[in-house]
Amino acid sequence: MKEWLDEELVAVSAVEHYSYCPRQCALIYVECVYEDNEFTLRGSFAHARADESDETVDGQVLIERALPIWSDEYGLVGRADVVEIHPDGTILPVEYKVTPKNKMRHAEFQLCAQAICLEEMFGRAVLRGATYSSSSHQRREVVFTQELRNKTLEIVELVRSLIINKDVPPPVDDARCHNCSLVHVCFPSEVNRLRGISVEDLIFKASDKEVVE
Numbered sequence: 001m002k003e004w005l006d007e008e009l010v011a012v013s014a015v016e017h018y019s020y021c022p023r024q025c026a027l028i029y030v031e032c033v034y035e036d037n038e039f040t041l042r043g044s045f046a047h048a049r050a051d052e053s054d055e056t057v058d059g060q061v062l063i064e065r066a067l068p069i070w071s072d073e074y075g076l077v078g079r080a081d082v083v084e085i086h087p088d089g090t091i092l093p094v095e096y097k098v099t100p101k102n103k104m105r106h107a108e109f110q111l112c113a114q115a116i117c118l119e120e121m122f123g124r125a126v127l128r129g130a131t132y133s134s135s136s137h138q139r140r141e142v143v144f145t146q147e148l149r150n151k152t153l154e155i156v157e158l159v160r161s162l163i164i165n166k167d168v169p170p171p172v173d174d175a176r177c178h179n180c181s182l183v184h185v186c187f188p189s190e191v192n193r194l195r196g197i198s199v200e201d202l203i204f205k206a207s208d209k210e211v212v213e
């Protein structure tokens with residue numbers, strides 16, 4: 001089993017951030033920047049509710065909340081909002097989000113990373129999970145297909161490379177930015193406008209401006 005350095009470990013939540021926007025992931029995990037907005041605050045509330053007690057029994061289903069998870073094989077660490085352990089031994093992670101049901105695809109990678117951790121921890125296949133939208137109160141089953149697993153592990157390696165190389169990708173500057181809590185520290189339009197302009201260009205333009213004025 002590979003021994004991971006601390007800086008090589010990937011947080012399962014980083015997988016979702018990278019899937020949404022690689023720069024968002026870098027700002028949080030490379031630059032250590034975090035800002036709340038309406039969506040993140042509502043998300044924190046949804047997670048707090050999911051974490052209300054450590055372990056409960058709902059009918060015959062044992063429910064573990066805020067469960068620490070890890071994978072030594074893939075260098076993953078994190079926490080699962082809710083893990084259901086059914087009487088037949090089925091293990092099923094559930095990820096709580098404020099995101100509407102139709103925008104949950106990024107959360108599916110995070111959920112799949114959780115499943116990969118749980119399989120290693122419990123030594124048992126985890127075939128399905130679920131996302132729960134606290135805004136629509138809808139639960140949606142996610143099947144951990146080989147395609148989803150491959151894509152998730154691909155993102156894990158991209159996140160690891162980004163963190164190790166301290167890489168901060170350029171802004172996507174599209175509709176994703178409207179709901180992003182980091183828009184006020186990312187400056188997507190401004191950064192993209194300045195990309196490709198050298199410091200010399202800026203000085204030259206500034207001195208031009210002074211002359212004209």
Ligand code: SF4
Nearest residue numbers: 021171172177180186
């Ligand atoms: S504002 Fe846009 S480019 Fe910047 S981190 Fe957010 S989604 Fe990514």
